[in-house]
Amino acid sequence: MTLLKVTGLNKRFGGVVAAKDVAFALEAGDILAIIGPNGAGKSTTFNMVSGQLRPDSGEVLLDGQPISGLAPREVWRRGIGRTFQIAQTFVSMSVAENVQMGLISWHDRIVTFGARAETLYRPEALRLLDLVGMRADADRPVRELAYGDVKRVELAIALASAPKLLLMDEPTAGMAPKERAQLMDITATIARQRKIGVLFTEHDMDAVFAHSDRILVLVRGEIIADGKPDEVRANARVKQVYLGEMGVAAAMRARRGRV
Ligand code: ADP
Ligand code: MG
Secondary structure, eight states, rough: SSSSSEEEEEEEEETEEEEEEEEEEEEEEEEEEEESTSSSSHHHHHHHHTTTOOOSSSEEEETTEEEHHHHHHHHHHHEEEEEEOOGGGGSSBBHHHHHHHHHHHTTTOOOOTTSSSSTHHHHHHHHHHTTOOOOTTTSSSSSGHHHHHHHHHHHHHHHOOOOSEEEEOOOOOOHHHHHHHHHHHHHHHHHHTTTTEEEOOOOOOOHHHHSEEEEEEEETTEEEEEEOOHHHHHHHHHHHIIIIIHHHHHHHHHHHOOO
């Protein structure tokens, strides 16, 4: 069964049409990128999938079950995870403890002070850290980590809820190109191994074209293209409306030149 199916999503903010008849589907293990200029409606679309925003109309189905209108926590319970920035209050805790907190929250455990919080779910936390390549840093405080490493810990925390679908809104913002590629490589590997669907947005077209199975192009709230990277690359409307505008056509020509 299709993991995520979105039909006829509409959202207006006053006179701004942020989403217009947005429709797409995503299968388990697939990586789908949403690209588009600033203000195209990418975050709005994400937020309607995650329950942060209620659509004016339209439907979101997860495994065939309607989830539109549910609260974010309920959507998360049903299997849609998203990466959140580690809160400032948690940076003094160790890497492992941050992941353990994610596991504790997912398993709905109430942890009282003096309890075995520091050992609770530690083996599971270490397994998740292994997946994202951060096992060796398990006992370091998060505040000591490089930015790109923090992002990998955030990915491990998101995986603590064993999501069927992972939403990543600009996951590599602020990262150096090498760290960016690494994070996307890790995400893609985990998604394929664990059959997790990934929906992400990204400004870096190298990351988009290298890591997605499919790309949606959103312009002023409307999907103007939906296809495999090669199809989107060749789409005349995309070139004209979006890629040319963003100066990405040149980047893609350079990329093709390298292949
Ligand atoms: P993107 O993520 O593609 O940059 P957004 O989804 O954030 O785009 O925004 C789409 C449009 O909706 C923009 O014109 C933006 O200004 C508007 N918008 C988004 N969120 C709100 C809001 N909460 N209130 C009013 N306008 C909003
Ligand atoms: Mg956005």
